[in-house]
Amino acid sequence: MGVLPEWCPPYNSRKKDPATGEEVFCICKKPDSGELMVGCDGCDDWFHFSCLKVPQKFNELVFSFFCPYCQCGITGPGASSGNLPKTLWRRKCRVPDCYKPCAENSKYCSETHALSYMRSLVDRVEGRGYDAQDVLRQMLQNSDLTKFQQIGCEGVPTPPDELAPGLFEGDSRLRDLGSQADKIRTETRPEIEQQLKKLERYMAWVKTVNHLLFASASEDQDGPSSSKSSRALKRKKKSTKPKSVCGYHPRLEIACSPEEFASQYDETETELNSVCCKLRCPRHSDWSGIQETSLRFQLETLESSLERLALLQKIRQDQLKMQVYKELSKSKQA
Numbered sequence: 001m002g003v004l005p006e007w008c009p010p011y012n013s014r015k016k017d018p019a020t021g022e023e024v025f026c027i028c029k030k031p032d033s034g035e036l037m038v039g040c041d042g043c044d045d046w047f048h049f050s051c052l053k054v055p056q057k058f059n060e061l062v063f064s065f066f067c068p069y070c071q072c073g074i075t076g077p078g079a080s081s082g083n084l085p086k087t088l089w090r091r092k093c094r095v096p097d098c099y100k101p102c103a104e105n106s107k108y109c110s111e112t113h114a115l116s117y118m119r120s121l122v123d124r125v126e127g128r129g130y131d132a133q134d135v136l137r138q139m140l141q142n143s144d145l146t147k148f149q150q151i152g153c154e155g156v157p158t159p160p161d162e163l164a165p166g167l168f169e170g171d172s173r174l175r176d177l178g179s180q181a182d183k184i185r186t187e188t189r190p191e192i193e194q195q196l197k198k199l200e201r202y203m204a205w206v207k208t209v210n211h212l213l214f215a216s217a218s219e220d221q222d223g224p225s226s227s228k229s230s231r232a233l234k235r236k237k238k239s240t241k242p243k244s245v246c247g248y249h250p251r252l253e254i255a256c257s258p259e260e261f262a263s264q265y266d267e268t269e270t271e272l273n274s275v276c277c278k279l280r281c282p283r284h285s286d287w288s289g290i291q292e293t294s295l296r297f298q299l300e301t302l303e304s305s306l307e308r309l310a311l312l313q314k315i316r317q318d319q320l321k322m323q324v325y326k327e328l329s330k331s332k333q334a
């Protein structure tokens with residue numbers, strides 16, 4: 001069982017206010033007052049955004065919500081399986097103050113926001129169109145460093161090595177940024193990539209199992225001699241999805257070959273070797289898709305962390321370089 005967050009009161013199964021008989025919800029056990037609430041996919045109770053400390057503007061970004069008790073395994077699917085569910089979020093539109101989810105295959109909620117984002121990028125790049133030589137001249141004339149930093153110039157020229165030996169190597173802030181980026185590149189990212197591969201391998205196994213269990217029956221109906229076009233026609237008429245087992249396994253473990261599994265399969269059992277065998281399983285509906293989305297989302301988050309770290313490194317390098325120039329201009333004036 002997991003640990004409840006500090007702000008969350010212990011679980012209480014009460015559904016009605018003993019005094020008024022009114023239906024009560026949430027961790028606060030209060031009636032519906034019209035405040036924004038979200039339904040839990042694990043226990044079917046409703047929860048106030050404010051009680052959960054979730055900003056209301058995230059409303060449209062909830063993909064699949066689990067309350068603190070379900071995430072802890074006190075209620076919901078985790079209580080019996082021990083596999084604790086987590087709330088999943090949709091990807092937010094890239095425009096900073098927009099909290100709408102991304103449209104399909106897009107990083108933006110809408111065409112309008114895609115355009116406005118691009119425009120702001122172009123503006124930023126054009127705003128940086130300073131000539132490095134010019135910047136250096138300005139800087140040496142103008143010893144007001146803060147003013148200079150505000151220009152936000154790109155590419156402060158690196159001072160010659162004789163003037164500042166080991167300028168970057170000696171800086172602990174830069175080393176720290178570097179090791180953060182290294183950790184992501186050598187540990188965190190490979191770990192998630194590994195998990196994605198594991199999921200893919202496991203899903204391929206489930207697919208083969210389902211093929212062994214159910215595909216042979218429908219192929220027999222088609223008959224081996226039927227031509228491609230007639231088969232296509234038949235498929236169109238028969239638009240029902242082929243039967244398949246859910247295949248959910250909490251640790252994605254492949255315990256045996258698909259053939260072995262298929263031979264042990266028993267229609268009357270809902271589980272075999274911890275693999276969920278329900279044919280239409282509402283509990284795990286699209287579980288692999290959700291896990292994949294979540295892993296890919298994590299990978300993307302890491303990519304933007306790397307971008308951010310690279311930018312911070314560059315800013316720090318510029319700062320260090322400018323310190324050198326500042327000293328230089330001082331000694332010139334003296």
Ligand SMILES: [Zn+2]
Pocket residue numbers: 025026027028029030047048051
């Ligand atoms: Zn509440």
Ligand SMILES: [Zn+2]
Pocket residue numbers: 040041042043044045066067068069070071075076
């Ligand atoms: Zn719940």
Ligand SMILES: [Zn+2]
Pocket residue numbers: 093094095098099100108109110113
């Ligand atoms: Zn948007």
Ligand SMILES: [Zn+2]
Pocket residue numbers: 246247248276277278281283284
């Ligand atoms: Zn299932």
